Each structure stands twice: as C-alpha cells, then as structure tokens.
Amino acid sequence: MSFFAKKVYRVVLGIPMGEVRTYKWVAKKTGRPKASRAVANILKKNPLPLIIPCHRVIRKDGSAGGYLWGKKFKKRLLELEKTLSEQIF
DNA sequence: ATCATGACTAATG
DNA sequence: CCATTAGCCATGA
Structure with a gap:
C-alpha cells in the first residue's frame, strides 16, 4: 500500500x-491534479471492491468509465x- | 534507472 | 458509438 493509494481510497470513501x-x-484531492490515470490504476487494484465505492468515480465526460x-x-x-x-434523505 | 500497462483527458476524425 | 494521437502518472517487473 503506497501513500498515494491510501489517499485515493480515503477520498473515494468520502x-x-x-x-x-x-x-x-x-486526483486533485490527492495533490496530483494530473494523475487521473494513476487514480484509475489504484481503483482497479482496490482490495475492497464492495466497501470502497469506486463505482461513484466516473469519467470527466459523464460516461461511466471502467468497472470490475x-x-x-x-x-x-x-x-x-x-x-x-x-x-x- | 528503464519499460509496459491502463477503469483518464482532450482533441480530432 | 469507435479509433487515433499525445500527454499524463503510479505501479510492477
């Protein structure tokens, strides 16, 4: 687990x-505004598919993007x- | 250090 | 919708 990955998961959890x-x-929340692609890499490898709401992270153009x-x-x-x-609510 | 990979982005066709 | 081009960056080999 890298420092970057932890920040990504923490942000997505929120x-x-x-x-x-x-x-x-x-990516911007992690301090790496241009690392959107790296963020995708981390989510793809996420160890808790059902716990981490990675499905709430989509493409900039509005399309769903990829998913496990x-x-x-x-x-x-x-x-x-x-x-x-x-x-x- | 180098190289390939990919759930990206933006632009273009 | 699809494909290509170029830029981008953490990750793993």
Missing part, C-alpha cells in the same frame, strides 16, 4: 451515496443509489 466524482477530481463487473452494472448501481438516497 463520496456520499447518490453522488459521483471524476477521476480528475480525486462491467460498466453497465456500474450505471445501474449508480441509478439505484441515486433513487434510494432521494427517498431516504
């Missing part, structure tokens, strides 16, 4: 349910979280 952030946004279990599942999960968070 993304609220029903909301999304971009790889670039996460497929981008289409990623989109559905995001919509589910959005509707659920609206009902709960």
Whole structure:
C-alpha cells in the first residue's frame, strides 16, 4: 500500500451515496491534479471492491468509465443509489 | 534507472 | 458509438 493509494481510497470513501466524482477530481484531492490515470490504476487494484465505492468515480465526460463487473452494472448501481438516497434523505 | 500497462483527458476524425 | 494521437502518472517487473 503506497501513500498515494491510501489517499485515493480515503477520498473515494468520502463520496456520499447518490453522488459521483471524476477521476480528475480525486486526483486533485490527492495533490496530483494530473494523475487521473494513476487514480484509475489504484481503483482497479482496490482490495475492497464492495466497501470502497469506486463505482461513484466516473469519467470527466459523464460516461461511466471502467468497472470490475462491467460498466453497465456500474450505471445501474449508480441509478439505484441515486433513487434510494432521494427517498431516504 | 528503464519499460509496459491502463477503469483518464482532450482533441480530432 | 469507435479509433487515433499525445500527454499524463503510479505501479510492477
């Protein structure tokens, strides 16, 4: 576990349910504004797929981006979280 | 140190 | 939607 990776996970863990952030946004929070690609690398290797909400990190252009279990599942999960968070809060 | 990889970004076609 | 080009950077071999 590198220092950079820990910061990435910590930042991603802080993304609220029903909301999304971009790889670039996460990169900037880690202090490396141009390391969006490196952020993607870290998330791909993330040790806790179900705990770390890496599905809330999407592309700058709005598309889902990649996902361990497929981008289409990623989109559905995001919509589910959005509707659920609206009902709960 | 060097090299390849990739869940990126931006621009272009 | 797809493909290419160039820039970018942590990671692992």
